[in-house]
Amino acid sequence: MRVRPPAFPRAAGLVAAVLGLLLPLLVLTTPAHAAPSGFRVQNGRLLEASGNDFVMRGVNHAHTWYADRISSLAHIKAKGANTVRVVLSSGDRWTRNDTADVANVVAQCKQNRLICVLEVHDTTGYGEQSGAVTLSRAADYWIGVQSALAGQEDHVIVNIGNEPHGNTGYTAWTADTKAAIQKLRDAGFDHTLMVDAPNWGQDWAFTMRDNAASVFAADPDANTVFSIHMYGVFDTAAEISDYLGRFVSAKLPIVIGEFGHNHSDGNPDEDTILAVTRQLGLGYLGWSWSGNGGGVEYLDMVTDFDPARLTSWGERIFDGADGIAATSEEAAVYGSGSGGDTTPPTAPGAPSASAVTASSARLTWGAATDANGVTGYDVVRISGGAESVVTSTADxxxxxxxxTAATSYTFAVYARDAAGNRSPRSATVTVTTSSGGTTGACAIAYRVTNEWPGGFQGEVTVRNTGGSAVNGWTLTWSFPADQRITNMWGGTPAQSGSEVSVASAPYTASIPASGSVVVGFTASRTGTNPSPTAFALNGAACAVA
Known part of the structure; x- marks a missing residue:
């Protein structure tokens, strides 16, 4: 977060977000590494030592400025959070949080059954903010308090440095981040590491997004999570969905380390942030519990650290749709609801497939058993030995x-119990999708939202006019030969000559009956800009509005 408590000035304003052509992420290749002893990253997901998929649901707490408010951790837990991100100082800009204090913070997190994300705030806006320090300096701080963190790998995530570059010199972020990760690994840190984006955490220049794969590959433990801060730069649904969707598609672990409902640099779209993180199964940590100053006091979730005085922002993030109370699950390391149960469920029965189409398949399996009850099942897709959770269900x-049409997939199922124990996997089933198919009725609304010499921006609204949901889709149409899609959000485009094919993104794949989704794009052109006249959804012609 850019804003300090009342005694500290705000940082300089953010450069406006640059919308335009977005370079694709490099696809992740996981290096060989030893299995970490605590949290670990696997196939773009953050897992606990038990193998439980952990999704952060929590808030930030400004401990270094309000060390006497350690009781806030209990209050944050009582609101339903499973994680707290704790602000610390290396002593370069504020009073140093020493080893004893860090050990106490960790103990308080554990006592309150919270996962502890610890961050050094002195790096904020390096290169632009006076007094800010380097990521290398932050790594030195972590090495200095290492004894407080040793053995806590299953309870603590180390966020190396908050918003480590401002808007000056931010291109150094990639090299600086790789070097800081290596320094900590060389010092014996086995924890999951979290790294913040540059540009005051908002990555408007896409430095983190476009270099995340190489940074992840540079971690010898393959155990780094990326953190984006969403304020005024992320003020539209398209920007939020596109940014997060690219990480998910590349199997790169991403969380929203900070966000708010408003900000001095613009109005973030908190409703979309909450909805899309739920849809994609991504973690978020709102800013912040209490104590904001410098003109952004509206970011306090409670007034004067009083848990009984929720602000409108606090009500939204804790009790609103897709908020913490509705979506948070306690970390399995605390043995949620089971009295310390460590026995996994039995393996589910072998799955069978039915209702296989070009883009979906229905799987059914036999129930697992567990002395304390099975709470849910994870369906995983297996490819070349790697596994990726594709959906979770209580049924x-x-x-x-x-x-993808005409493609073979192999699936298995795991069961979970209330303690987060995960069963052995079921026997597998292989499914081959059909080469094409039809859906219910559909209608398309196409419009050009902006244009300029040599290019334009467009929007396609896909409406399901049938009586049942569409689950997974491909939309096709034809462009003039001189029109080429250059970027898209809401779907993944492919273009051969004038023929355009768009596959649904994970967060737009389901279209309920009478519902709709929107795909946006930018494109180049050399001539006139006529609108397409024919569209097909999963091979079925659609009405064009």
């Missing part, structure tokens, strides 16, 4: 969507 069946 013994699920529809897997977003598949």
């Amino acid at each position: 013994t069946s699920a529809t897997v969507t977003g598949l």
Whole structure:
């Protein structure tokens, strides 16, 4: 967060977000590494030592400025959070949080059954903010308090440095981040590491987004999570969905380390942030519990650290739709609801497939058993030995969507109990999708939202006019030969000559009956800009509005 408590000035304003052509992420290649002893990253997901998929639901707490408010951790837990991100100082800009204090913070997190994300705030806006320090300096601080963190790998995530570059010199972020990760690994840190984006955390220049794969590959433990801060730069649904969707598609672990409902640099779209993180199964940590100053006091979730005085922002993030109370699950390391149960469920029965289409398949399996009860099942897609969770459910069946036509997939199922223990996997089933198919009725609304010499921006609204949901889709149309899509959000484009094919993104794959989704794009052109006149959804012609 850019804003300090009342005694500290705000940082300089952010450069406006640059919308235009977005370079694709490099696809992740996981290096060989030893299995970490605590949290670990696997196939773009953050897992606990037990193998439980952990999704952060929590808030930030400004401990270094309000060290006497350590009781806030209990209050944050009582609101339903499973994680707290704790502000610390290396002593370069504020009073140093020494080893004893860090050990106490960790103990308080554990006592309150919270996962502890610890961050050094002195790096904020380096290169632009006076007094800010380097990531290398932050790594030195972590090495200095290492004894407080040793053995806490299953309770603590180390966020190396907050918003480590401002808007000056931010291109150094990649090299600086790789070097800081290596320094900590060389010092014996086995923890999951979290790294913040540059540009005051908002990555408007896409430095983190476009270099995340190489940074991840540079971690010898392959155990780094990326953190984006969403304020005024992320004021539209398209920007939020596109940014997060690219990480998910590349199997790169991403969380929203900070966000608010308003900010001095613009109005972030908090409703989309909450909805899309739920849809994609991504973690978020709102800013912040209490104590904001410098003109952004509206970011306090409670007034004067009083848990009984929720602000409108606090009500939204804790009790609103897709908020913490509705979506948070306690970390399995605390043995949620089981009295310390460590026995996993039995393996589910072998899955079978039905209702296989070009883009989806229905899987059904036999129930697992557990002395304390099975709470849910994870359906995983297996490819070359690697596994990726594609959906989770409390039932013994699920529809897997977003598949590619005429492609073979192998699936298995795991069961979970209340303590987060994960069963052995079921026997596998292989599904081959059909080469094409039809859906219910559909209608398309196409419009050009902006244009300029040599290019334009467009929007396609896909409406399901049938009586049942569409689960996974491909939309096709024809462009004049001189029109080429250069970027898209809401779907993944492919273009051969004038023929355009768009596969649904994970967060747009389901279109309920009478519902709709929107795909946006930018494109180049050399001539006139006529609108397409014919569209097909999963091979079926659609009405064009």
